Amino acid sequence: MKDDRQSERGFRLLLQKYQERLYWHIRRMVTEHEDANDVLQNCLIKIFRNIRQFEGKSQLYTWLYRIATNEAISFLAQKKRQQVASLDNDESHLANKLRADAYFDGNEVQIHLQAAMEGLPEKQKLVFQLRYFEEMNYQDMSEMLGTSVGALKASFHHAVKKVETYLAGVQID
Amino acid sequence: MRKQDDLKQELEELSPLLHKLKAQENPFKTPEGYFAALPDELITRLRTEAQPVSAPVRPTWTDRLLEFLESLMQPRLAVGLATVAILVVSALLWLRPETGSETTASEQLAMLSDLSAEEVNDYVTENIETFEEEELMVAVAESGIEVEQTLPAIDLDSKAIEEYMEEAIQEMDEEDLETLF
Known part of the structure; x- marks a missing residue:
């Protein structure tokens, strides 16, 4: 339980520092706010669950950007498949x-x-x-x-x- | 993030038009208070999604013990088990070394007083699987024992079962529990 609270506090700090940058990065890729919000939330949840996999080989924001970029690209590919010609x-x-x-x-x-x-x-x-x-x-x-x-x-x-x-x-x- | 100092120069050389456009304000907007509300929304979502969706609930060992004890309290099974227990004791007496003369069922029962409860318990526990049900039924018929009279009435409510279970658990060590489950 104590670990959960610490994780949440750490996550809030990470959001405070990076959420806007990641949002604008995703928003420029997917254009619409609703889509950006969905992609950002999925991306941040993935980050929260996989933060221990960050090995420190690259800068944290590079790792975060990579996840956000992949998430947005996947979203766009899926949207393209669903779009009517x-x-x-x-x-x-x-x-x-x-x-x-x-x-x-x-x-x-x-x-x-x-x-x-x-x-x-x-x-x-x-x-x-x-x-x-x-x-x-x-x-x-x-x-x-x-x-x-x-x-x-x-x-x-x-x-x-x-x-x-x-x-x-x-x-x- | 390391800033790229030569971006301005690079753009000026590559495309004066794009360099000029870059000075314009970001045209994308967000709903008011979006960034302020986002952390709480995410934390709530994380907490919700952390709960197992519909994972089958595996019964705990206490559930199983309670279930087992409750099954023992079913009137039909309880009488059956009690009957078997009496028959087993009778059979035990038959299996003891004979002293020469045959004994009647009542004599055999009288001999029970010579056995400690522990001895009976041990024997029954070790040999319960070797007793034939039919033999036991014959034994009890010959014994003339009224099962209902010799057995305490079994009328435990769930509270009594829980109390019994707690006592039983207290007496168990880890090995017992592992054997049971």
């Missing part, structure tokens, strides 16, 4: 969804930026998100994704060019 492409579908989202308050440029990211290959999208929005350095990203720093730099540069091209091609009021 739409006449809209992924980018315009996302743009419409964001415009209707009560928890999205961005302007058209920001909507197009999200839509541009939606068109990127999964790994490129993740690298772009980690670098551009979350400002993660390449070394940490390399530890987290198991990819070389050089490959990550190349991936980010490709992603930036694709996003820029997309934005240049859309009519922005």
Whole structure:
């Protein structure tokens, strides 16, 4: 019982420090708040139950990010399988969804930026998100994704060019 | 998290447009108080999900002992067991070395007084499985003993059973319990 209370206290401290960062990481991947909340909660429960498996070989937040990323990728894959085929492409579908989202308050440029990211290959999208929005350095990203720093730099540069091209091609009021 | 100091420069070189857009505020919002409520929500969920969903409940050894004792208290079985016990004692007398003359059932019963309760107990415990039920039935018939008169009335309520069980448990050591279960 005492152990349970200590675990809970430790878990609360961990949440205090990381819950927002993990939430925003997941939210940018899955877009909608409800989905982000589901994924985050599952992710945090997994973290709580497996915290003893953290071996200290990497930084704690890298380990946490890895779990959150895997959880979000699994969620997106499952959602994609369940989605009925739409006449809209992924980018315009996302743009419409964001415009209707009560928890999205961005302007058209920001909507197009999200839509541009939606068109990127999964790994490129993740690298772009980690670098551009979350400002993660390449070394940490390399530890987290198991990819070389050089490959990550190349991936980010490709992603930036694709996003820029997309934005240049859309009519922005 | 180690900050990437050259991100700004990298973006400026790669895409001035994206560098400019980065200054805009995060467009994603959360419900009010979401982060404040999240820890309690998670702890509640952890506590709830920690409970076994529908795991079959394995009876404890006390449940089994209680069940066993209650079964003994069933009128039909209780009389049956008591009868068998009396018959076993009679059979025990037959199996004792003869002194030459045959003994009657009443004489055999009279001989019981020569045996200590411990001796009887030990013998019955060790040999209960070797007694044929039929032999025992014949023995009791010949003995003329009224079973109901020789047995104390068995009318224990659940409280009495629990008390008996507690006493029995107190007297048991670990080996007894292991043997029983």
